[in-house]
Amino acid sequence: xxxxxxxxxNGLWYRFIEKTETIHTADAAKAAGxxxxxxxxxxxxxxxxxxxxxxxxxxxxxVDLDKAAKVLGVRKVRLVPFDQAEExxxxxxxxxxxxxxxxxxxxxxxxxxxxxxxxxxxxGSRTKLLELRTDDIVRVGQAIVSDISV
Numbered sequence: 001x002x003x004x005x006x007x008x009x010n011g012l013w014y015r016f017i018e019k020t021e022t023i024h025t026a027d028a029a030k031a032a033g034x035x036x037x038x039x040x041x042x043x044x045x046x047x048x049x050x051x052x053x054x055x056x057x058x059x060x061x062x063v064d065l066d067k068a069a070k071v072l073g074v075r076k077v078r079l080v081p082f083d084q085a086e087e088x089x090x091x092x093x094x095x096x097x098x099x100x101x102x103x104x105x106x107x108x109x110x111x112x113x114x115x116x117x118x119x120x121x122x123x124g125s126r127t128k129l130l131e132l133r134t135d136d137i138v139r140v141g142q143a144i145v146s147d148i149s150v
Contacts, residue, residue, distance in 0.1 A: 065078065095122040
């Protein structure tokens with residue numbers, strides 16, 4: 001996947017931030033000097049009907065899979081194992097952006113992220129973060145906005 005090409009083709013404002021290699025959100029926030037609540041966890045997931053979904057929550061919260069299932073109108077949502085997530089999204093865990101994936105996925109964005117004009121997410125690799133406008137994630141990703149975190 002060429003993330004920067006996707007961003008340019010969609011006319012989005014963005015900024016990449018280089019950092020040391022990390023996988024986990026808290027480590028990435030510390031490495032980049034960013035508040036954990038503004039760095040997203042982008043969790044590749046799958047519904048019981050077989051549909052792939054990207055669940056986006058703030059780095060200082062955990063996803064509530066029951067809330068996500070209810071929003072999506074399914075019985076169950078489960079996180080995809082790390083080794084399968086890259087095949088689905090096109091990016092390694094720890095580098096998964098909020099939009100621009102290899103496999104089209106529904107996106108569910110935790111509503112608390114709307115408190116920020118911009119948020120940071122994986123930048124396509126474990127050594128980059130990507131800053132995006134929150135409203136662009138909703139618009140371009142056709143994201144469902146709901147309370148899916150605890």
